[in-house]
Amino acid sequence: MNIYLPIAEVSVNALVLLALGGGVGMLSGLFGVGGGFLMTPLLIVVGIPPAVAVATGTNQIAAASFSGMLAHLRRRTVDMKMGTVMLVGGIFGSAAGVQAFALLREIGQVELAVGLCYVVFLGVVGGLMLAESLQASRRVRKGGAARRKRRHNWIHGLPFKMRFRQSNLYISAIPPLVIGALVGLLAAIMGVGGGFIMVPAMIYLLGMATTVVVGTSLFQILFVAAFTTLGHAITNQTVDAMLALVLIIGGVVGAQIGARLGPRLRAEQLRILLALIVLAVCLKLGWDLVRTPSELFVLGEVRG
Amino acid sequence: MTRLLLLLAMMLASLPVRAEEVVAGLSQTRVAINTSFTGSEIFVFGAIKRTAPPPEGAVDVLVAIQGPSKPVMVRKRERQFGIWVNGPGVPIDAAPSFYAVATTRAFRETISFTEDLRHRVGLSEVIRLIDAPDWLVDERGDFLDAVVRVREAEGLYFIDEGGVRVTEEALFEALVDLPANLVEGDYIARIFLLRDGAVVDVYEQILPVKKVGIERLLHSLAHESPAFYGVASVLLALAAGWAASALFRYFVP
Numbered sequence: 001m002n003i004y005l006p007i008a009e010v011s012v013n014a015l016v017l018l019a020l021g022g023g024v025g026m027l028s029g030l031f032g033v034g035g036g037f038l039m040t041p042l043l044i045v046v047g048i049p050p051a052v053a054v055a056t057g058t059n060q061i062a063a064a065s066f067s068g069m070l071a072h073l074r075r076r077t078v079d080m081k082m083g084t085v086m087l088v089g090g091i092f093g094s095a096a097g098v099q100a101f102a103l104l105r106e107i108g109q110v111e112l113a114v115g116l117c118y119v120v121f122l123g124v125v126g127g128l129m130l131a132e133s134l135q136a137s138r139r140v141r142k143g144g145a146a147r148r149k150r151r152h153n154w155i156h157g158l159p160f161k162m163r164f165r166q167s168n169l170y171i172s173a174i175p176p177l178v179i180g181a182l183v184g185l186l187a188a189i190m191g192v193g194g195g196f197i198m199v200p201a202m203i204y205l206l207g208m209a210t211t212v213v214v215g216t217s218l219f220q221i222l223f224v225a226a227f228t229t230l231g232h233a234i235t236n237q238t239v240d241a242m243l244a245l246v247l248i249i250g251g252v253v254g255a256q257i258g259a260r261l262g263p264r265l266r267a268e269q270l271r272i273l274l275a276l277i278v279l280a281v282c283l284k285l286g287w288d289l290v291r292t293p294s295e296l297f298v299l300g301e302v303r304g
Numbered sequence: 305m306t307r308l309l310l311l312l313a314m315m316l317a318s319l320p321v322r323a324e325e326v327v328a329g330l331s332q333t334r335v336a337i338n339t340s341f342t343g344s345e346i347f348v349f350g351a352i353k354r355t356a357p358p359p360e361g362a363v364d365v366l367v368a369i370q371g372p373s374k375p376v377m378v379r380k381r382e383r384q385f386g387i388w389v390n391g392p393g394v395p396i397d398a399a400p401s402f403y404a405v406a407t408t409r410a411f412r413e414t415i416s417f418t419e420d421l422r423h424r425v426g427l428s429e430v431i432r433l434i435d436a437p438d439w440l441v442d443e444r445g446d447f448l449d450a451v452v453r454v455r456e457a458e459g460l461y462f463i464d465e466g467g468v469r470v471t472e473e474a475l476f477e478a479l480v481d482l483p484a485n486l487v488e489g490d491y492i493a494r495i496f497l498l499r500d501g502a503v504v505d506v507y508e509q510i511l512p513v514k515k516v517g518i519e520r521l522l523h524s525l526a527h528e529s530p531a532f533y534g535v536a537s538v539l540l541a542l543a544a545g546w547a548a549s550a551l552f553r554y555f556v557p
Binding site for chain 1: 337338339340341342343374375376377378379380381383386387388389390393395446447450451453454455457484485487515518519520522523526527530531533534535536537538540541542544545546547548549551552
């Protein structure tokens with residue numbers, strides 16, 4: 001069953017798209033990540049032009065994160081104040097990212113930039129996550145309790161201190177602003193929500209209470225993804241509503257399956273699995289950058 | 305005045321009498337791209353009209369369907385620091401988004417080189433690069449060939465030699481496959497009647513390819529009112545997210 005996508009201008013099997021949305025949705029239900037880092041590369045593999053894949057990916061992330069955030073709002077595990085500070089940074093980062101994306105498109109280096117960003121970030125995050133979860137699973141086997149030290153580092157010496165009651169923090173507003181901006185920038189260039197970067201940053205850099213990390217991250221991702229979608233729609237005209245709709249339907253169903261499967265699996269094994277998936281995507285994209293392509297020439301559009 | 309008339313008479317006499325003409329039709333007068341569009345088949349048929357008995361030798365028919373031409377940027381990938389990077393772009397002035405040719409015999413047997421040049425039939429004639437940058441001199445041909453190669457691989461350019469069947473020296477038919485990745489615009493179908501590689505008559509028909517229904521609506525919204533389209537996309541996502549959350553709560557309390 002093929003479906004013609006009006007903006008991507010290609011005809012793609014709708015069942016493949018549904019399965020893709022469902023598969024990625026399941027992972028996000030299992031692991032609590034948006035899954036954008038898988039969605040965008042997979043869309044490109046299916047034959048969606050990279051520019052459309054990135055922009056439409058952010059639209060799908062807006063849907064997924066809104067759905068997730070509503071659940072966290074009911075459980076009161078969203079630190080609105082922290083989320084808002086990060087969001088202010090995120091809006092600036094996203095605006096810069098959309099402009100950077102348009103520029104990259106003009107000089108014909110979108111694929112390269114997107115590919116490089118993916119390889120670097122997936123490699124670092126996947127590697128850290130694998131090391132950390134292997135360590136944790138060894139600790140669990142030994143029977144020792146996992147502990148987390150609240151370190152007092154240079155971050156706590158910065159000015160403009162604010163009190164974040166729900167996160168149980170009294171820190172400068174600068175680090176959340178910077179993290180927010182970085183995530184916004186990445187969201188626009190890579191078509192991801194940035195959860196896989198933001199969650200570790202909130203825990204390890206800011207030392208936030210873990211109970212509010214996921215909800216707050218989703219709060220910030222929602223607004224950045226919505227803003228980025230808007231930016232791409234206006235600047236690049238690359239948001240494919242038809243594609244987004246199919247992906248969202250698949251993703252919603254997948255997320256429910258994933259959320260039900262989650263409790264039946266062991267948490268440590270799950271995290272090792274996620275780390276391996278992240279590293280596998282990283283290796284595949286890295287290989288594509290290095291190996292000799294079968295066609296040395298690429299066609300692009302002339303703009304302006 | 306008499307001299308002028310004489311000149312006119314001479315000119316008319318020097319013109320070859322068109323003993324043969326081609327009349328043709330397409331199975332579709334337009335192509336509509338809707339949600340379930342997976343490509344289309346265009347059936348080209350026609351007849352050869354004669355005012356005199358057919359001359360010696362075989363008659364050939366060539367069908368060319370051409371999509372709207374647009375400039376295209378061609379880049380050559382180069383290895384830098386171990387990874388493949390797009391090199392500087394060469395803007396090709398015009399390359400059709402789609403080009404299909406069907407002939408009765410091998411392409412060069414059907415149409416001679418000079419006629420090919422005159423009527424711009426072959427692929428090398430329809431792709432134009434007017435102002436090539438100076439550094440390109442040696443590689444000009446490579447860049448033009450690349451356009452043909454890439455588009456052939458995408459199924460957008462093809463030559464179907466022997467794709468036109470002529471029956472009884474009078475009727476002909478051809479089937480041209482339009483792929484799913486078509487670009488909108490006015491396509492031009494040209495049907496050439498040839499003898500010994502020389503063009504005897506040409507018939508031309510325009511075949512509009514347009515998105516229809518929701519495809520048309522979304523495409524024009526995205527390009528004409530991008531702000532509204534962006535807001536609508538976000539609202540759609542939020543509504544879907546809320547619906548998912550509500551459904552989830554309803555079924556799994």
